[in-house]
Amino acid sequence: MLILTEVFYDTPGKDSEEEWIELYNPTTADLDSSGLILRDNFGNWTLPSDTVISANSTIIIARDRNGFLDLGYGLPPNISCMTLSLSNTGDVIELLDDDTIIDMVACSLGELY
């Protein structure tokens, strides 16, 4: 079980370098998340091999390491090769294991539901 906990789709600088998604593993076991798929309105992106999310922990999946660092959180992303382009005017993001939807979030006109 994994949860999409945060999506930053409309960033202060270049969205193509700064967008990121956070996944949370609320369970008490480490979770091998390799091969899971993030899908939005326009495409999908597969989590790299060797992606393990520790028990009760989050990971940050960013588009670009330097772009994420520029946001000033003071820590690097766990993964920095995400290729989804997150729309600022309405998008749906799903986390999938093959065809099974694990979690999803919809963002619309600046609000995250």
Ligand SMILES: [Ca+2]
């Ligand atoms: Ca965006």
Ligand SMILES: [Ca+2]
């Ligand atoms: Ca921006």
